[in-house]
Amino acid sequence: MSSPTGNKYTVLLPTYQERDNLPLIVWLLVKHLGGCGYNYEIIVIDDNSPDGTLEVAKQLQEIYGEDKIVLRPRKAKLGLGTAYVHGVKHATGNFIILMDADLSHHPKFIPEFIKKQSEGNYDIISGTRYALGGGVYGWDLMRKLISRGANFLAQTLLRPGASDLTGSFRMYRKDVLEELVSRCISKGYVFQMEMIVRARECGYTLGEVPISFVDRLYGESKLGGMEIVSYAKGLLYLFATT
Ligand SMILES: Nc1nc2c(ncn2[C@@H]2O[C@H](COP(=O)(O)OP(=O)(O)O[C@H]3O[C@H](CO)[C@@H](O)[C@H](O)[C@@H]3O)[C@@H](O)[C@H]2O)c(=O)[nH]1
Numbered sequence: 168m169s170s171p172t173g174n175k176y177t178v179l180l181p182t183y184q185e186r187d188n189l190p191l192i193v194w195l196l197v198k199h200l201g202g203c204g205y206n207y208e209i210i211v212i213d214d215n216s217p218d219g220t221l222e223v224a225k226q227l228q229e230i231y232g233e234d235k236i237v238l239r240p241r242k243a244k245l246g247l248g249t250a251y252v253h254g255v256k257h258a259t260g261n262f263i264i265l266m267d268a269d270l271s272h273h274p275k276f277i278p279e280f281i282k283k284q285s286e287g288n289y290d291i292i293s294g295t296r297y298a299l300g301g302g303v304y305g306w307d308l309m310r311k312l313i314s315r316g317a318n319f320l321a322q323t324l325l326r327p328g329a330s331d332l333t334g335s336f337r338m339y340r341k342d343v344l345e346e347l348v349s350r351c352i353s354k355g356y357v358f359q360m361e362m363i364v365r366a367r368e369c370g371y372t373l374g375e376v377p378i379s380f381v382d383r384l385y386g387e388s389k390l391g392g393m394e395i396v397s398y399a400k401g402l403l404y405l406f407a408t409t
Pocket of ligand 1: 180181182183184185212213214244245246247250266267268269271314333334335336356359383387388389390
């Protein structure tokens, strides 16, 4: 079946300890991309998860095919930002979707990203929790405050022209993403914010789609104290240098 838009979409799924989430997120991606006739591939970038995530990914590859599920594992946990950079090198789509593998980002929004992109011919589509129609469900008050606070600080200091700077559900033109990762120095969660700052520097256009972010049911967040410190350092660095 040919893709309704004539494009190929690569989904990058970074995984660390996502054995229980991977089968469902992959099934939902197959349903919302393959089921709508889109040409797509899913690249799983696993960082040697001790829970056997890679073995589950191999089983999914047998079910859905090697052209649909591509495995690009790494030997150690090297950080979320670098996992995306690694995945981009292997992507064959002309649009690339970055998202979490823990079911916080529902694949049902991807056709909305695709529609928005084609309506405005945007370089980047960013899913936003912090604009009208978006939301966060399942986080405790502390986690909501951390996310809102980080976003507010970044908005105030960087004025980047995107309402959700810390979110990670986005779609990029491949050449745009390649250019941005070549400029980006962040390795961890702060990568998402730096990408938007670099996009503004390059003059790329950005459209937003409201999304609902739902906290994971299985497994645990990897956003610990060290990541928060590194986010704060990254924010100050971007404020001072851009
Ligand atoms: N390969 C790889 N994957 C990783 C790593 N660290 C995290 N991941 C994967 O990255 C995704 C997000 O990680 P979580 O730890 O589940 O993130 P979260 O707490 O739900 O954080 C969400 O909110 C943050 C703040 O808004 C976002 O910055 C973040 O991207 C994410 O959407 C998951 O698929 C997780 O397995 C890593 O070092 N390597």
